[in-house]
Amino acid sequence: xxxxxxxxxxxxxxxxTRRPDHKSFxxxxxxxxxxVKPQESLKQALVRELQEELKVQVSETELHKLGVIETEAIxxxxxxSELRQSYRPQEHPACAWLTYEELLKKDLCPADMQAVQRFxxxxxxxxxxxxx
Numbered sequence: 317x318x319x320x321x322x323x324x325x326x327x328x329x330x331x332x333t334r335r336p337d338h339k340s341f342x343x344x345x346x347x348x349x350x351x352v353k354p355q356e357s358l359k360q361a362l363v364r365e366l367q368e369e370l371k372v373q374v375s376e377t378e379l380h381k382l383g384v385i386e387t388e389a390i391x392x393x394x395x396x397s398e399l400r401q402s403y404r405p406q407e408h409p410a411c412a413w414l415t416y417e418e419l420l421k422k423d424l425c426p427a428d429m430q431a432v433q434r435f436x437x438x439x440x441x442x443x444x445x446x447x448x
Contacts, residue, residue, distance in 0.1 A: 319390045320362040321349030321428070322379065323439065324399040329413035330443045331399060332422065333369070336407055341425045345412070347394070358393050370403040382435050385427045392427045394435065396442075416440045 324331040324347075332345045350365035352358060359376040366372045374397060382394040405411055414422060416439055419432045432439065 317390050318352040318358065318361075319349060319392045320352055320358050320365065320395065321347040321392060321431075322362055322366065322374075322395045322397055323347050323382065323431075324397055325442050326399045326413065328443055329415055330419060330439070331403075332412050332414060332419070332424070332428075333405065333408035334410040334412075335425070336409060343423075344425045345422050346425045346428045347431070348408075359395075362395060369406055369408065371406065372399070372401060372403045382438060383431070385430045385434065387427055390427070392431070394431050396438070414443070416443045419443070 331348065333348050335341050335344050335346055337343065348366060348369050349362055350369065352361040356364070359379050362379055363374055363376060366374050378397045379395040380397060382396045385392045385394065416432070416436075424432065
């Protein structure tokens, strides 16, 4: 199953969202995104998911492919983008903006933690120090 996620960057931090209690990996943290529906491209799915989950309007041209993490259950396609607008979480009980080092200490879902570690060279320079 294909799943998409975005690592939103703003002011030297990355946005993560906490999974609801009723879902798998309950209470763990993840990057926003979701399942790709039949007939959708990866970017179309991500644009739709971000609208549904965060009420964020993002164009496909703002989403830049970061890489893929494969698990037994899913193929997770990661994108990176700057978030230049406000957001309103619809299903996540909490959101947080973290630096790279803070992400490494957070209880992230396994595939999201793999992404943080695997894409370190692309992420760390963008989210390396706390924003003052």
